[in-house]
Amino acid sequence: MRAPITALALSLGVLCAPTAAHADAGPKVRDSLWLPMGVNLGYAVNPDPLSNGFLLGPEVSLVYISKDFMWAGVYGDVLRDSGSKSTRMSVGAEAGAAIFGLDLGYVRQLSDPATDGFRARFLLSLAAVHLYGGVGHLFAEPEGQTYGEAGVLLKFPLMLVEAEPDDHHYRR
Numbered sequence: 559m560r561a562p563i564t565a566l567a568l569s570l571g572v573l574c575a576p577t578a579a580h581a582d583a584g585p586k587v588r589d590s591l592w593l594p595m596g597v598n599l600g601y602a603v604n605p606d607p608l609s610n611g612f613l614l615g616p617e618v619s620l621v622y623i624s625k626d627f628m629w630a631g632v633y634g635d636v637l638r639d640s641g642s643k644s645t646r647m648s649v650g651a652e653a654g655a656a657i658f659g660l661d662l663g664y665v666r667q668l669s670d671p672a673t674d675g676f677r678a679r680f681l682l683s684l685a686a687v688h689l690y691g692g693v694g695h696l697f698a699e700p701e702g703q704t705y706g707e708a709g710v711l712l713k714f715p716l717m718l719v720e721a722e723p724d725d726h727h728y729r730r
Contacts, residue, residue, distance in 0.1 A: 587623065587624075587625050587627060588625050588720050588721045588722075589622070589623070589624050589625055589720070589721040590622070590623050590717055590718075590719060590720040590721065591620070591621070591622050591623075591717075591718045591719040591720075592619075592620075592621045592622075592623060592631075592715050592716065592717055592718060593618070593619070593620055593621075593715075593716045593717075593718055594618070594619045594621060594686075594713035594714065594715040594716070595616070595617070595618040595619070595713060595714060595716070596616070596617060596686075596711060596712045596713035596714055597614070597615070597616060597617070597711070597712050598613060598614065598615050598616070598617045598635055598637055598709060598710075598711050599612075599613070599614060599709050599710050599711075599712065600612070600613035600614075600637070600690070600707055600708060600709020600710070601613060601707070601708055601709060602639045602641055602642065602705055602706065602707050603705060603706035603707075603708075604639070604641050604642050604703075604705050605703050605704060605705060608641060608642045608703075609641040609642070610641045611639050611640035611641020611642060611643075612639075612640045612641070613637045613638070613639055613640075613707060613709055614637065614638050614640075615635055615636045615637040615638055615645075616635065616636060617633060617634070617635035617711055617713070618633065618634055618635070619631050619632065619633040619634075619652065619713070620632050620633075621652070625721075627655060627656045628654075628655050629652075629653065629654050629655075629659070629683075630651070630652065630653040630654075631651070631652050631653075632649070632650065632651055632652070633648075633649070633650060633651075633652050633661060633663065634647075634648070634649045635647070635648050642705075644667050644668065644669050645667070645668045646665050646666065646667045646668070646694075647665070647666045647668065648663045648664065648665045648666075648677055649663055649664055650662050650663020650664060650677070651663070652681070654681065654683060657682055657683050657684060658680075658681070658682065658683075659680075659681035659682075659683050660678065660679070660680055660681065661677075661678070661679050661681060661692075662676065662677070662678045663676065663677050664676060665677045665694055665696065667696055667698075673696045673697060673698045673703075674696070674697055675694060675695050675696035675697055675702075675703075676694065676695055677692060677693070677694035677695075677707070678692050678693060678694075679691065679692030679707065680692060685715060686712065686713055686714065686715060687710060687711070687712060687713075688710065688711035688713065689709075689710055690707070690708065690709060690710070690711060691706075691707065691708040692706070692707050692708075693705070693706050693707070694706075694707065
């Protein structure tokens with residue numbers, strides 16, 4: 559009775575053991591430059607007496623991704639805030655590791671008069687879908703205004719340049 563069980567366990571162990579092909583079966587990422595572009599759908603939490611509102615607008619990035627899943631780049635967006643009835647433009651830097659990232663940028667609210675500020679967001683990046691949450695501050699007179707943002711970026715990633723594969727991946 560023990561011999562068949564031992565033979566079955568040994569057979570399963572051999573079949574399930576990692577081979578060279580299985581050990582290298584993960585996603586292949588090479589150093590590359592990308593141009594993700596798409597739409598920002600979010601929600602803004604504005605200071606009193608402004609109303610909270612929905613955010614909508616285009617966003618584009620230029621991002622370098624390394625083979626180690628580290629990434630860095632720049633972004634630009636234009637968002638319409640239905641609560642404050644204003645439009646904000648932002649440009650800045652973004653960086654991350656794997657699916658986690660952070661961006662920090664300059665903000666210009668197009669109002670009368672125009673107001674400058676900054677914004678920081680935490681990103682959870684899943685290639686074409688990015689979840690975000692963050693805070694911004696406008697240096698409005700007589701006192702500044704701090705607001706919150708949360709939402710989703712739906713982007714189409716367009717690869718611009720990819721590094722050549724390493725030779726050792728193709729040797730037999």
